Amino acid sequence: MKRTSLLASLILVVLSLRGDAQVTSDRLLKAADEPQNWITYSGGYASQRHSLLTQITPANVKNLELKWILPNQVFGAWQSTPIVVDGIMYVTQRPNDVLAVDAKTGRVFWQYRYNVSADARVCCGANNRGVAILGDTLYTGTLDGHLVALDRTTGRSLWDVAVGDPKLGYSITMAPLVVKDKVLVGTGGGEYGIRGFIAAFDAKAGKELWRVYTIPGPGEKGNETWSGDSWKSGGASVWVTPSYDPVLNLTYWGVGNPGPDFNPAQRMGDNLYTDSVLALDPDTGALKWYFQFSPHDPYDYDSVQVGVLADITWKGTPTKAILWGNRNGFFYVLDRTNGKFLSAMPFVKVNWASGIDDKGRPIPTPQPDGQPTWPGVQGGTNWYSPSYSPRTGLFYLSAWDGYASIFKPESSQYVPGRNFLGGGATPYAQVQGAPGVRVGRATPINTWTDAAGNGAVIAIDPVTGQKKWTFKQFDVTDSGNLTTATDLLFTGGREGYFYALDARTGAELWKASLGGQIANGPMTYAVDGKQYVAVISGNSLITFALRD
Amino acid sequence: MLLRALLFAVAGVTALVAPANSQILTVDHPGQYTQEDIARGGLFYNAQCFQCHGRDGDQISGIDLRRGLFRRSQSDEDLAQTITRGSPGGMPAFKLEPAELTGIVAFIRAGFDTSASVRVGDAARGRALFQGKGECASCHRVAGQGPRVAPDLSDIGIARAPAVLERSVRDPSSALLPINRPVRIVMRDGKTIRGRRLNEDTQTVQVIDDRERLVSIIKKDVRSFDVAKESAMPAYSDKLSNDEIADVVAYLLTLRKQ
Numbered sequence: 001m002k003r004t005s006l007l008a009s010l011i012l013v014v015l016s017l018r019g020d021a022q023v024t025s026d027r028l029l030k031a032a033d034e035p036q037n038w039i040t041y042s043g044g045y046a047s048q049r050h051s052l053l054t055q056i057t058p059a060n061v062k063n064l065e066l067k068w069i070l071p072n073q074v075f076g077a078w079q080s081t082p083i084v085v086d087g088i089m090y091v092t093q094r095p096n097d098v099l100a101v102d103a104k105t106g107r108v109f110w111q112y113r114y115n116v117s118a119d120a121r122v123c124c125g126a127n128n129r130g131v132a133i134l135g136d137t138l139y140t141g142t143l144d145g146h147l148v149a150l151d152r153t154t155g156r157s158l159w160d161v162a163v164g165d166p167k168l169g170y171s172i173t174m175a176p177l178v179v180k181d182k183v184l185v186g187t188g189g190g191e192y193g194i195r196g197f198i199a200a201f202d203a204k205a206g207k208e209l210w211r212v213y214t215i216p217g218p219g220e221k222g223n224e225t226w227s228g229d230s231w232k233s234g235g236a237s238v239w240v241t242p243s244y245d246p247v248l249n250l251t252y253w254g255v256g257n258p259g260p261d262f263n264p265a266q267r268m269g270d271n272l273y274t275d276s277v278l279a280l281d282p283d284t285g286a287l288k289w290y291f292q293f294s295p296h297d298p299y300d301y302d303s304v305q306v307g308v309l310a311d312i313t314w315k316g317t318p319t320k321a322i323l324w325g326n327r328n329g330f331f332y333v334l335d336r337t338n339g340k341f342l343s344a345m346p347f348v349k350v351n352w353a354s355g356i357d358d359k360g361r362p363i364p365t366p367q368p369d370g371q372p373t374w375p376g377v378q379g380g381t382n383w384y385s386p387s388y389s390p391r392t393g394l395f396y397l398s399a400w401d402g403y404a405s406i407f408k409p410e411s412s413q414y415v416p417g418r419n420f421l422g423g424g425a426t427p428y429a430q431v432q433g434a435p436g437v438r439v440g441r442a443t444p445i446n447t448w449t450d451a452a453g454n455g456a457v458i459a460i461d462p463v464t465g466q467k468k469w470t471f472k473q474f475d476v477t478d479s480g481n482l483t484t485a486t487d488l489l490f491t492g493g494r495e496g497y498f499y500a501l502d503a504r505t506g507a508e509l510w511k512a513s514l515g516g517q518i519a520n521g522p523m524t525y526a527v528d529g530k531q532y533v534a535v536i537s538g539n540s541l542i543t544f545a546l547r548d
Numbered sequence: 549m550l551l552r553a554l555l556f557a558v559a560g561v562t563a564l565v566a567p568a569n570s571q572i573l574t575v576d577h578p579g580q581y582t583q584e585d586i587a588r589g590g591l592f593y594n595a596q597c598f599q600c601h602g603r604d605g606d607q608i609s610g611i612d613l614r615r616g617l618f619r620r621s622q623s624d625e626d627l628a629q630t631i632t633r634g635s636p637g638g639m640p641a642f643k644l645e646p647a648e649l650t651g652i653v654a655f656i657r658a659g660f661d662t663s664a665s666v667r668v669g670d671a672a673r674g675r676a677l678f679q680g681k682g683e684c685a686s687c688h689r690v691a692g693q694g695p696r697v698a699p700d701l702s703d704i705g706i707a708r709a710p711a712v713l714e715r716s717v718r719d720p721s722s723a724l725l726p727i728n729r730p731v732r733i734v735m736r737d738g739k740t741i742r743g744r745r746l747n748e749d750t751q752t753v754q755v756i757d758d759r760e761r762l763v764s765i766i767k768k769d770v771r772s773f774d775v776a777k778e779s780a781m782p783a784y785s786d787k788l789s790n791d792e793i794a795d796v797v798a799y800l801l802t803l804r805k806q
Contacts, residue, residue, distance in 0.1 A: 451726035
């Protein structure tokens with residue numbers, strides 16, 4: 001018996017390595033039919049990070065135990081979400097390595113190492129958030145602005161194309177998105193005065209098929225929202241993986257801050273399409289609609305969150321919605337068929353706007369010089385992946401509450417490839433001279449304390465905009481969130497605790513103290529009938545499953 | 549065996565595609581630094597950089613530190629490297645403590661704005677006040693001498709700018725870092741712990757108690773947890789003269805041992 005099952009699994013492994021179980025675009029569309037796999041960055045095109053696996057439940061979650069750890073040899077925040085296809089995990093690590101890992105044991109099949117050009121310029125560390133897959137090919141972006149295709153069996157590079165010029169500050173940190181036969185990526189560099197763009201590449205050969213600038217050029221609608229030539233260096237980066245609605249055939253892209261970040265006087269106007277969501281036809285790149293969250297933004301409120309697609313009942317009508325917990329501190333519900341604004345509610349302390357009008361436009365309340373603005377420069381939330389459970393009907397996000405910055409605009413001159421910030425932002429501390437919250441966890445001692453802000457997972461009912469529950473954390477959190485069909489919510493935070501919460505009540509059901517900051521999205525998969533939950537804490541990818 | 553052979557083959561291929569990695573260090577978002585770092589950097593600048601670069605950082609041709617105009621540096625790492633390695637035929641290399649290096653980069657990036665203007669007196673007189681009339685040494689420890697109840701001040705001259713030191717002496721509660729706040733914790737079993745907070749997270753809190761012991765507490769075992777905003781230290785604005793406070797600040801600035 002034993003020998004037979006061993007032989008069967010050998011054959012399975014060999015088949016998958018040979019590529020007989022290719023990841024077709026049809027499989028990507030029907031990702032929900034194979035919950036044992038996690039085949040896109042956000043666990044499916046709707047980006048709900050909601051798994052249909054049911055082996056781990058609120059009743060048995062206390063029996064989770066450590067199964068394996070994969071250490072990373074490169075220090076720094078590890079923001080990658082792994083994908084898992086038929087028992088093999090593909091994960092990126094700093095700066096642009098890709099590893100193929102046995103998802104059951106954590107043993108590594110191969111490691112691809114990309115030699116990043118010394119020209120690479122990134123504002124916030126050598127971050128990379130993952131790979132995409134189609135057929136037998138993996139796709140990953142690089143810090144020096146390339147898109148690379150790899151044979152998923154050997155880790156060998158199949159093609160490598162330059163997408164953006166690193167000398168001008170272009171980089172790619174997001175996991176690409178595959179739609180049909182195309183690989184879609186956006187470009188980072190919002191602190192370097194880039195003119196951001198999104199591009200589609202032929203998955204087979206790497207040929208660029210279309211390119212859409214996230215700042216309209218002269219003659220295009222929206223260019224008039226930039227004074228003078230400011231559109232040329234206006235930022236509008238794209239660095240988080242979009243969602244996709246196959247029925248509407250639309251991809252939904254979050255767009256980053258305008259440049260220079262903190263001095264809006266150098267770029268008068270609304271600065272389209274910064275801090276917006278763009279609905280693009282993935283076949284042509286045609287812009288179907290847009291919605292701008294923070295026009296003429298002086299606070300670096302990138303709208304690079306993952307927009308979550310959910311079908312909800314809005315005022316009695318079934319509605320195809322996109323749910324958006326924005327860095328500006330408001331939670332939005334939009335109609336994803338046409339971009340129509342439905343509602344917005346603050347989910348953290350906000351004083352940069354007194355509210356959002358009935359068209360979705362904020363009512364700005366700029367603070368006097370030297371006074372704090374809530375939320376601070378890192379926002380009420382940021383790129384941390386939210387989750388939506390169709391079972392509970394709740395949207396879950398990681399938030400920074402009570403956190404502020406003091407913004408100081410200054411004139412700055414655009415120099416290609418150099419920082420183009422227009423001033424700065426200092427984290428606000430209630431006691432003068434005390435440390436404020438930092439971008440990442442640099443020390444195991446929390447010297448800023450909750451006096452400078454606290455973290456939380458917040459469950460929001462999208463229909464009412466009201467908070468259903470709040471799971472408060474002492475330090476802020478950069479963790480993504482995962483829900484399952486057993487109403488569990490997995491999340492983490494800077495303190496290195498990995499939690500399983502009751503998705504309906506927010507009650508803490510289980511935790512493990514992993515030590516390192518959790519700055520990725522937890523994900524789940526199954527191999528040979530066993531469900532695993534994987535999370536990255538500090539420099540370790542850690543996997544749990546129920547006790548054998 | 550088939551599987552093993554296959555894995556060996558895969559491993560062999562991997563070895564061929566593993567070029568040397570170019571390392572990129574972590575940097576915080578530019579434009580964002582703590583007031584503490586900026587103040588510390590200001591102190592170092594005035595001590596070490598001022599002579600060549602000038603009060604406004606624009607004394608050397610082609611460089612304007614305050615406005616972010618450099619000859620070759622772009623990133624924070626570049627700046628740090630220039631400071632620690634120097635430049636050929638120009639600036640000397642500086643050997644700095646990590647906190648000083650972070651501080652000087654922060655000070656430069658903050659455009660030299662520390663808003664600090666403080667009178668610094670005589671360090672020898674300040675030392676005498678610290679140990680005598682001021683009774684500072686009855687709570688604070690310096691260079692291995694004194695109690696541990698209040699923060700150890702052995703490196704306070706690096707860690708704090710003059711303005712912050714002065715404020716700490718005059719009105720300690722206004723300068724008390726939130727992490728150092730006094731705590732009073734009553735456990736479920738009735739035991740009471742008083743001390744100074746060292747660290748805290750969602751689940752636990754670490755303190756040094758009034759008997760100088762390190763204690764870690766799990767919050768779910770706690771009945772009540774009070775964090776005081778007032779410092780246990782008296783305000784010296786009405787205990788010492790302005791001259792004496794300037795002397796104490798001068799002494800504190802000499803404490804630079806890490």
